[in-house]
Amino acid sequence: MLLTKFEPFGELRELRRGFDYLNSVMEGLEEQNLEMGLSAFVPTINSRETDDAYYVEVDLPGVKKSDISIDVKDNVLSISGERKIKEEAKEDAYYKVESRYGKFVRNFTLPKDVDVDKIEANNKDGVLEVKIPRKKVLDKKPKKIEIK
Numbered sequence: 001m002l003l004t005k006f007e008p009f010g011e012l013r014e015l016r017r018g019f020d021y022l023n024s025v026m027e028g029l030e031e032q033n034l035e036m037g038l039s040a041f042v043p044t045i046n047s048r049e050t051d052d053a054y055y056v057e058v059d060l061p062g063v064k065k066s067d068i069s070i071d072v073k074d075n076v077l078s079i080s081g082e083r084k085i086k087e088e089a090k091e092d093a094y095y096k097v098e099s100r101y102g103k104f105v106r107n108f109t110l111p112k113d114v115d116v117d118k119i120e121a122n123n124k125d126g127v128l129e130v131k132i133p134r135k136k137v138l139d140k141k142p143k144k145i146e147i148k
Contacts, residue, residue, distance in 0.1 A: 041083050041102025054132040056108065061126040062100075068128060072116050079130070080105040113137070 046057040058079055060068065068081040082103045089096040110116070113134045120131045 041100075041104050043104055043106070045106060047108075052134055054111070054114070054134070056130040056132070058106065058128040058130075059126065060123070060128050063126070065123045068123065070119075070121050070130060072110070072119065075110050075112075075114075075116075077108040077110055077119075077130070077132070078105065079108075079128070 044059045046059075048055050048057075056077070056079070060081065060083070062085045063081055063083045067084065068079070071078045071080075080103070083101065085098075085100045087098045110132065115133045115135045118133045120133075122129050122131075
């Protein structure tokens with residue numbers, strides 16, 4: 001019979017090593033973003049559906065219409081853009097400039113019942129609304145076929 005020594009904290013040490021590895025990866029990504037001069041900008045998304053369409057609402061405060069791009073390729077809706085905000089304050093005793101920049105991309109796999117050719121987008125008050133209409137489905141009621 002083989003005896004093994006029981007270590008009650010062995011699994012906790014393994015878990016700790018996993019968290020340490022995850023932290024080191026995340027710190028590396030943060031440093032890489034700082035070196036590239038990118039700031040984190042992830043717009044919030046709301047989605048809903050009705051009987052005739054799907055809706056995607058993207059909060060984009062401070063993003064100009066010309067800086068937003070919407071594409072559909074291989075049944076994937078891609079919304080991308082860039083936020084460029086520069087604020088200046090001039091006073092007697094100081095001069096302050098704050099700049100915030102950030103690129104974003106959000107992708108959505110579209111359902112099969114979507115009419116890609118009729119997708120519409122509207123940007124109002126910093127909210128981009130994309131309407132994705134469903135294809136019109138003919139009457140699904142069973143139909144009796146007469147044999148001639």
